[in-house]
Amino acid sequence: MNDRQFEAVLRSALVQHAATVNSGPTWPLDDELLDRSTGRRHRAAWWPIAAAVAAVLAVLGLVLAVRHNASDRHRPATPVTVTRTACTIDPSPAWSAATNAATLKLGDTPSVILGGAPDGTVLLRYGFGKTSHTELIAPDGSRRTLDERPELAGGFTAKGAEIDRRWIVLPVWPNTPDSPTTPPLAEFDVIDRATLHRTEAIQLTANDKVNAWAMLDGQLYWVDGHGRVADHDLATRQTRNVVPSGALSLNSSLTGVAWSDAQGITHQVAGAPVDQVPGLPGRHPDLVTDGTAYAWVGNGDLVWYSAATRQTVLIHDFAPGIKVSVRAVGGPYVVVEDNALGPNLWIADTRTGALMDSDTGDPIVSAAGILAFSGLQTVIAHVDRLPELSC
Amino acid sequence: MDTGVTTTLTAFAAQHAVGLTRFAYVLTGDRQLAEDLVQDCLLALHRRFGEALPIEAPVAYARRVIANGQATRMRRRSSLETVVDAIPDVGVDGTDLSEQDAAWRMLATLPRRQRAVLVLRYYLDLSDDEIARMLDCRIGTVRSLAARAFAALRQHPLLAADVEENQS
Secondary structure, three states: OOHHHHHHHHHHHHHHHHOOOOOOOOOOOOHHHHHHHHOHHHHHHHHHHHHHHHHHHHHHHHHHHHHHHHHOOOOOOOOEEEEEEOEEEOOOHHHHHHHHHOEOOOOOOOEEEEEEOOOOOEEEEEOOHHHOEEEEEOOOOOEEEOOOOOOOOOEEEOOOOEEOOOEEEEEEEEOOOOOOOOOOOOEEEEEEOOOOOEEEEEEOOHHHOOOEEEEEOOEEEEEOOOOOEEEEEOOOOEEEEEEOOOOOEEEEOOOEEEEEOOOOOEEEEEEOOOOOOOOOOOOOOOOEEOOOEEEEEEOOEEEEEEOOOOEEEEEEOOOOOOOEEEEEEEOOEEEEEEOOOOOEEEEEEOOOOEEEEOOOOEEEEEEOOEEEEEOOOEEEEEHHHOOOOOO | OOOOOOEEHHHHHHHHHHHHHHHHHHHHOOHHHHHHHHHHHHHHHHHHHOOEEOOOOHHHHHHHHHHHHHHHHHHHHHHHOOOOOOOOOOOOOHHHOOHHHHHHHHHOOOOHHHHHHHHHHHOOOOOHHHHHHHHOOOHHHHHHHHHHHHHHHHOOHHHHHHHHHHHO
16 A cells, blocks of 8 residues: 555545534533633623723823832832742633734735744744745834745745844745655845845755754854854854854844753853843743743742843742743743643733633744734734733 | 624534534544534634634634644543543444554554644645644644654554555
8 A cells, every 4th residue: 555545545534434423512502501611791791890990900000110110210129029829710801802903814814923033023924825925013013025935936934034133034944845854954045124135045955954043143053963053144144163063952042042962051152141030040941031021930830030120920839740841921921831741832920820721822922022923823912912811 | 904703603603513523523533522622612712702703714713723622631631531431432343444444543543743633634635834834833843743643554553464465
């Protein structure tokens, strides 16, 4: 049986067994059951009042925050540590409403966030093949269109674009639809962010087997299959090897780049340490930051720290018995991935300890007050417009 | 661009509940779990949108909710499910398996994501790009999962025998 025959058998098996199902679940549920399952009636009755109260509190909070900032401008904040206990909550209608409002309306067109910049700008591609478009979307919502297919003919780009103040770097893979695995990276396309024109195509060979890359302040770094770390200056277009061997991967943050070896030890390449919070002791391999807030998992607690307020929040009982990793932080929200049985994403609100299943998608960008998710739909949310999740 | 309201949840359920249950069934191999997943999906849609569905591709959206819901169900299974000593489903006779039955049985042995890739590719006929978006992973991951799933299925004695017969 060749692969084609095998595929036919598989297709037939699925169709045959699917055809044995001739009924689905009952819908609509009776009102009582529906209300009990969703809490909708209760929430619907109180939602306008809660929204009004939340709006008043938000305005009040904003006024107080502005006054507080003005009065404390010349005084360093006092470090504070707060502990909370995690609580799992049902999906929040307010969160859904906010993310719906922040969902890009692209019709049935597929879309993917290619990458984000430290200033909160998002690089989005939507459409397929010849009809695909690539746009830079600024935090204020303004859009600029790149060439419709900036990468060279015959290749495709995907998640993993790097963006700084001056440059956009698109990783480009060779288009080999029959290959069962992703082929090695073929090139980096370098685009001037001011003109949105390609200035350079950094050619890579299959033998390079580049598997990780990062950009910081106009320098593009990558690790190849021989354990080397290359440093390419995007302005002068010069490449030099900064690590001759032993590198396995790159770790990067908004402010630093490091490489890690086979033992998992990180070695700084440029900028600030990627696994350290400025001003705090300790190193955290899974540290994430949006530029102001930091989050990591330590001793079973989810830890959040704000460089602006110097407040630390420890959330106890976060995920007892489950291995979790922090994926992103955006203001008070932390996106956590649970790898226990199939990856699953959670949103934690560090103001309350509330923990909610996330159906928003994969967090791709978290910087400068923007939290962007890429999934079936693309969500680009302003963190300050998202609701507090309550226990 | 405003998507507008395209349908109601009740109409959507009436039209697609069976189809979605079939999808959930081939995804999980468990009919009761499939119905639960679809019910959860409808509840999730109700929680999120109410009766009106202001989305342009509700079936695709629902399939994604079901695929993600399966992961959540698996994670919570230890606390939600009860172990019973009798199997409620009646199985097929295993003494004279057709290739389709063998393939179905082998699917049950695959890890969740490998099975999901095969179901999305061969039941829904989605492209690898579409599958990658539905599973929130790269195209390469989809192909890798498919290749591993194929390799695993090919190791089953029934198919191994078929391969030998064809080669000889």
